[in-house]
Amino acid sequence: MDPVATQTANPLKTEIQAYEKRLPELQKTYPDKFVIFKGEELVGAWDTLNAAAAEAVARFGRGPYLIRQVGARPLTLPASVLFRQRAFA
Amino acid sequence: MVMKGPTIAVAIGFNPDLFHSDPAVVQQAIASTHAQSPSQLVEALIDTGAFDSCIDEDLAQQLQLPLIDRQDGSGIGGQETFNVYLGHIRIAALGFIQYGRFMGVKLKAGNQPHQALLGRALLRGMILVYDGRDGSVKLAV
Numbered sequence: 001m002d003p004v005a006t007q008t009a010n011p012l013k014t015e016i017q018a019y020e021k022r023l024p025e026l027q028k029t030y031p032d033k034f035v036i037f038k039g040e041e042l043v044g045a046w047d048t049l050n051a052a053a054a055e056a057v058a059r060f061g062r063g064p065y066l067i068r069q070v071g072a073r074p075l076t077l078p079a080s081v082l083f084r085q086r087a088f089a
Numbered sequence: 090m091v092m093k094g095p096t097i098a099v100a101i102g103f104n105p106d107l108f109h110s111d112p113a114v115v116q117q118a119i120a121s122t123h124a125q126s127p128s129q130l131v132e133a134l135i136d137t138g139a140f141d142s143c144i145d146e147d148l149a150q151q152l153q154l155p156l157i158d159r160q161d162g163s164g165i166g167g168q169e170t171f172n173v174y175l176g177h178i179r180i181a182a183l184g185f186i187q188y189g190r191f192m193g194v195k196l197k198a199g200n201q202p203h204q205a206l207l208g209r210a211l212l213r214g215m216i217l218v219y220d221g222r223d224g225s226v227k228l229a230v
Contacts, residue, residue, distance in 0.1 A: 012159050049189060053108040053175055057155070061105070064156040067175075067190075074160050077169065078139030078206055081194045 014039055015066035026070045037066040045070075093202050095135040095219060095226040100128070100179045101144055101205060103154050107177055107188040119186055122179060131204035133178070135217065135228065139208035142178060146193040148204050149174045157190060178205060183230050187211050 015037040019026070022042065026035060029045075034052035036043035038060055046052040052067050106118035131148065144154070149172065158173035177188035196204055218227040 011156055016159065050108060051110070053157070053190075054110040056157070057105045057108045057175070058110070062103070062153060062155040067157040075141055075173070075192055077171070077192070077194065078136055078141075078143065078208065080134070080136055080138060080206065081143065081196070081199075081201075 011064050012066050015064075018042070019066060019068060023070075030070050032069065032071060034067055034069050037068075093132075093134070095217075095228075096132050096203065097135060097180060097207070097228060098130040098182070099133040099205055099207075100130055100181060101148065101176060102152060102179075103176045104188075108175065122177065122186060123181075123184060130181075132202060133205035133207050134203040135212070135226065136206040136208055137212065137217070139206050140210055141192055142187070142208045142211045143192045143194045143196070143206040144174065144176065144178070145196040145204040146172065147195070147197055149176070149191075149193040152176070154191075154193075178207070178211065180228075183228065185215075185230055 018037050018040040019035070026042075026045075033045035033047060034049050035045045036052055036056050038056075043059070043065075044052075044055065046055065049067065049069070056063065056065050056067055102122075104118050104122050106114050107122070109115050109118065131145075154174035154176040156172055157175055159170055160173060161170050172193040173190050174193055175189070176191055177186055178191070179186040194206075196206070214230065216227075216229045220226070
């Protein structure tokens with residue numbers, strides 16, 4: 001399949017795979033930090049989301065790029081959304 | 090309100106200067122964002138059952154908000170993958186703005202009347218009075 005088409009259908013796939021591959025190292029080196037990945041490259045690590053976002057926006061504009069807090073739990077969807085999605089599925 | 094829940098008009102967008110390393114630029118961006126007439130107001134549900142705020146996925150794409158993550162969210166309905174965007178939610182009536190990351194969820198596509206959910210992280214520092222007797226809600230900063 002065309003790599004461009006794959007990226008469009010599944011944006012951030014490369015970045016998330018790179019993050020997961022390096023997660024053990026990141027957890028040792030940058031616990032709780034916000035890291036940026038662009039492609040397979042680790043751009044850096046920052047203390048806050050907004051600090052990481054400032055760097056990402058300055059360098060890459062509207063992206064896409066991955067900003068993720070190392071070791072953080074997944075975000076939780078509101079129950080109201082889950083009820084709606086199931087009700088209208 | 091009984092049918093829709095507590096609802097407020099908000100403006101959603103992305104101003105790159107809100108994500109700037111210089112705090113003075115950020116303050117200027119906050120002021121300029123407040124000074125703008127919102128081009129598009131959407132209805133947001135005040136959702137005290139949610140921690141994080143959410144933006145309608147279709148609206149986020151229409152506004153070309155920067156995509157910064159895709160995550161599997163956990164909830165009572167199981168696992169689901171959703172997008173995470175950078176942006177801001179502005180409540181013009183209160184002179185309030187929050188900028189950061191927001192989950193994109195399919196609200197409109199699910200026939201939900203709202204295009205944003207305001208969770209407790211955004212409501213921090215606000216007073217919410219819900220009067221079920223006359224169906225009124227008061228929100229103050």
